[in-house]
Amino acid sequence: MTISSSERIDVGILGATGTVGQQFIRLLDRHPWFRPAWLAASERSEGRAYLEAAAWRLPSSIPAGIADQRVEACVPGRGPKLVFSGLDAGAAQDIEPAFAAAGHVVVSNARSFRMEARVPLVIPEVNADHLTLIAHQRRERGWTGALVTNPNCSTVVLSIVLAALRPFGLSRVMVTTLQAVSGAGYPGVPSLDILGNVVPFIAGEEEKIESETRKILGAIQDDAVVPHPMAVSAQTTRVPVIDGHTETVAVAFERAPSIADARAALAQFRGRPQELELPTAPAAPIVYLDAPDRPQPRLDADRGCGMSVTVGRLRTCAVLDLKLVALGHNTVRGAAGAAILNAELMKVDGWL
Amino acid sequence: MTISSSERIDVGILGATGTVGQQFIRLLDRHPWFRPAWLAASERSEGRAYLEAAAWRLPSSIPAGIADQRVEACVPGRGPKLVFSGLDAGAAQDIEPAFAAAGHVVVSNARSFRMEARVPLVIPEVNADHLTLIAHQRRERGWTGALVTNPNCSTVVLSIVLAALRPFGLSRVMVTTLQAVSGAGYPGVPSLDILGNVVPFIAGEEEKIESETRKILGAIQDDAVVPHPMAVSAQTTRVPVIDGHTETVAVAFERAPSIADARAALAQFRGRPQELELPTAPAAPIVYLDAPDRPQPRLDADRGCGMSVTVGRLRTCAVLDLKLVALGHNTVRGAAGAAILNAELMKVDGWL
Amino acid sequence: MTISSSERIDVGILGATGTVGQQFIRLLDRHPWFRPAWLAASERSEGRAYLEAAAWRLPSSIPAGIADQRVEACVPGRGPKLVFSGLDAGAAQDIEPAFAAAGHVVVSNARSFRMEARVPLVIPEVNADHLTLIAHQRRERGWTGALVTNPNCSTVVLSIVLAALRPFGLSRVMVTTLQAVSGAGYPGVPSLDILGNVVPFIAGEEEKIESETRKILGAIQDDAVVPHPMAVSAQTTRVPVIDGHTETVAVAFERAPSIADARAALAQFRGRPQELELPTAPAAPIVYLDAPDRPQPRLDADRGCGMSVTVGRLRTCAVLDLKLVALGHNTVRGAAGAAILNAELMKVDGWL
């Protein structure tokens, strides 16, 4: 699946100066299909060069050609048809529907509409078929564009693991997260709170994991998603790590697999992005490591260019059936990379 | 319960130069009942002044009177009747029984004998009655001394929480730990492994939590402990924190309490150390914090001079009944302080 | 020098809810002379209980009796005669002179007036005689109160070291600081900036060190301070440490001492707080450690209850004469503790 570079599609980025916006720009640099041609942010940034408007916090440099682009206001109707949204939830609430109404296809990382009935909440390897909600969305809202979302950064990691284990009948799931500070944006977590410390609370995070996971793994019936009936219980903590959310997971099944079968299901799991060889798709959505002390965020978060979830320590659980440790890159697979993969799938499936 | 300072009992410390040994010395400085009079360590240290033999790593200074003491070899029969053991498991295997056989009362933090049938594994607030195993131990082994142990540092935190909730019938327990590096001793965890990282594995730790907790909460029947029948499943991780193990805990009960009743049971929990006003006993074994983001190791590990477990975030669980976050100081309540409290109880109960 | 507890003087705290304000409250709890009786902060906090108005970030609990006090507005004329100021520089600019004009003795940690000609910038061990500027201040400004300041947190550490070496004739001084995040207040330094990182810039800090140090070590001539003629050059960095500023220092002298003489001068240095046995004075302003790898913030910042500067690694320098490493607790000796020691000296010297 290749598109010649001369055919790159112009895309816009809402919230281009923020943390997620910066990741969009980094990941779209040299993207074979999409070209970041329109950068929009709040009025404060309007008219300024991107270099000045954004406090660039990534180790890599601002891509050539971006630094001097003027940042524009988030005005619906302006900019390309496809826009990625890295807006925060407050801004997304009004801006995203206005763009969808004006004919834009909004591929959003914001949490605002994830749980709306007609808004697909998609991980391409897990529930690519949920994109069919777009037809119902357009009819119900009268939109010519569309609004599609990706899950919360912790939810992605858990959902991909659960999707691989879905054949055994998911029944009950417990997860404790150890989340990196980059998930909180910038300035985000004060250093006095997290240096040498653990904060066992992230506002709204446990609720998001519990509800989003059941929607993602749910089934389309007519014009809506019926959430998966499994019980999900999450405890979330913040730890002094820059990138990479670690999750201890325990699962009870309807038909509990052996360790060997569960390991094979995890390691061999593939989805439509791998079939279609989408540009941002990792070769394997899940990398299983047999070393006893992995995955670790510093060593494993970047696997598959940040798009693979790494799993290890699969073993039996005295309370549920199996337990394991999973890890994913929260600002790549858990944010901007997730949205880009969604857009790639939408392009191939004819939604753009 | 006071004993005048002139009556302080001489005590010995096995493994006095190590990490736990240093904590014994720190905590026994100005102890009203016990006076560290005999410091023993491996042959490498024998004959040297404590100051030179120990690489003191604690923020406080070596107590006056200790720095110049000669370190002796761990020879049974020498030293006071009461000896605390901060030996590592390998050394403890042979040395501790030899001391007990020679008439010493060994109050040990080592893991070697915790799960032995005739060895009490004691948290004074939880299972003070297990000390009666000493009589069976003496008869079976022919010892004139005794060997008593305290649990692993993560187990203490969990067991105190569970003891407070025991009236509701403990059925199933899941715990994920986020453990501090001081639990691994010195040099312990390499900085390259843990700076900005999480290591989701601590050798043997999950097994210890699962087995020790059930023994501690078990019942004495005749001359042995019948482990508590509850199922316990643990996942353990190491995080970049100096002191204080954080644990996310979920519990299913036979008679699930309301949040209010569980909160009251936690906050009002008291044990024999509080009744007896033992010198090292905290006013409350559990401090319950209502702030939404507590407990945190940097802010809460030192509560009750490191002897209180702090609990917060009590809420319902979609999989089990209740979930909460608990925290304890791993080198105080989880190691040297635990052993000292055991010895205090043993003194009052006439075992010394 | 003791004053019976019944005679404790009521004191006020301006900026009581902030980071420095919290340290004032912590350090004044059980102070033998001063009782925090009046807590003032911005209008946002006015009328609220201290517990609610302040986001208490210290490991110790809010002292009893403080939690329920009402926070008042910073209105000159209200509150006790002696007020400590933990205001930030912007607020201090207007509020502190207004209080001094209204008859209050303002003992301030803010940077706003430190370099004013008639404002004493005092470290009691170093330049107690600079308090005589108060007389000129009152005459010039027509104040019935007074305004006295303590230096910036990095400056205190350096100045105390230099004061001890002053007998050898200070000529040129170079310092690089490695500063803790607590020096930046709360929320202060974002964790994304400092976790596993160094930020080699702190706005205005180098200038403060260079100018304040020369004023503190300067001589009173008539009604002003003539700055010390030595050259001072500072480089400042932020490191991932909670409390404790480390400084590498090199000094050229007019009469370069031997290592032994310099070491003796440092270890034996005493000032008026030690003579007077002021309540907050450490036994020794400087603790010299001979271990090759000290001082270290985690192990040494709390020496002398945070009021001692720790020095080590004294050795010859190939460019200047001597070099050494110094360390001080930035929120105690470098902020609230510095102001309290100033107030204690002022009380004894009859300025209150």
Add this chain to the structure above:
Amino acid sequence: MTISSSERIDVGILGATGTVGQQFIRLLDRHPWFRPAWLAASERSEGRAYLEAAAWRLPSSIPAGIADQRVEACVPGRGPKLVFSGLDAGAAQDIEPAFAAAGHVVVSNARSFRMEARVPLVIPEVNADHLTLIAHQRRERGWTGALVTNPNCSTVVLSIVLAALRPFGLSRVMVTTLQAVSGAGYPGVPSLDILGNVVPFIAGEEEKIESETRKILGAIQDDAVVPHPMAVSAQTTRVPVIDGHTETVAVAFERAPSIADARAALAQFRGRPQELELPTAPAAPIVYLDAPDRPQPRLDADRGCGMSVTVGRLRTCAVLDLKLVALGHNTVRGAAGAAILNAELMKVDGWL
């Protein structure tokens, strides 16, 4: 300068399983000229597959083709002509000369022979002409091979900066380093020593910086290096950073340049590796950043694939003439990458 891949030269690695050895393997993967064909380590590893013998600690995976290679013993005469040495100093002392005597060209990162009169201590951008010492080395020792070294990781950063400023006449240099933990190897620095802490001491490091820098910037006269006459004074500290040594530097010159001239000299500095376009040479040896708070290790250590030194904050100094902050990647430019660049230069200059 290209060599077709089919012509890649086989190279050996002494100490292949250690921290520096792992970096050699990572950096030589896909190297256009050199192919790691022979892996040697201590007897403990002999005969084992590399995967098993090395505790691989790098985020990237072991390159294909390396994992299964057998590790051999360090026996002179075996293995390719060109061998890189990542041996520690103790092992290097005997092994490296034996290899050079047996006809190998040893390009070493070990400190053992850096200061030997006939051993070139080379940074290709700074003193490429020092390679001519090899002729004298061969004559004096009777070697058919050779031994060439690169400097200590902190010295490289400083020396490159000083080389750029050399035209202004270097007179006196002061440097304080804030060094990453990866410089100490594995297990290296215990986490208890460095989490939230600074250790102001690294054994032997200050002496190395002071002596190596003067040799590198010295001039070849006949068959030896006359050290540069400038005075160099170093203070070294360890900070909780994974990769990247930060250095605060101050310099006095014979002909002090303006800030603008110094900035230009830094930014425009180039050396023979850039002229020759050596494969591992960065486009610019020094990247100058104008942002007020740079360089920072987390954001800048990887510039030029870890081979560029980043400099910022150039400003006047009240004691010497100019001061600045410099940063380099300690395990790339400061270790394995330095040796590889040396070997590339030696190949082009005909020394292999």
